[in-house]
Amino acid sequence: MKTTLTNFFSTLLHKDMPATKCPPLREQLEQARHEWLSAQNYYNNVSDADLIDYATYHIQAAEKKYIYLLKRARHEGLRSSPFH
Incomplete structure (x- = not known):
């Protein structure tokens, strides 16, 4: 019964969601590296304390x-990235 309900609600939740x-x-x-460099650049150009x-926090995130x-890339065997 629990499995049936779980499957039913799972289907409802994902039915209208595009894949x-x-x-x-x-x-x-590449995108994450760009975000990190952009955050560092922002930090270097901001002056307001807040x-x-x-x-x-943006840099850290x-x-x-x-x-x-x-x-994750190393775990999956992706070794030819120019970013490390």
Whole structure:
């Protein structure tokens, strides 16, 4: 009974959702690297104290994302990336 209900609700939740495909890992890495560099550039050009805090968190988040994708790429055997 529980499995049937789970399948039913799963079908309802995903019925109208379009199938989206993630970009290849290389593209994700390139985008994450660009986001990280952009966040660093923003930090270097901001002067308001509140925005400096935001910029700092943005850099940290972008860096974590990039590092995660690098680890994933290494785990999947992707070794020819120019980003490490």
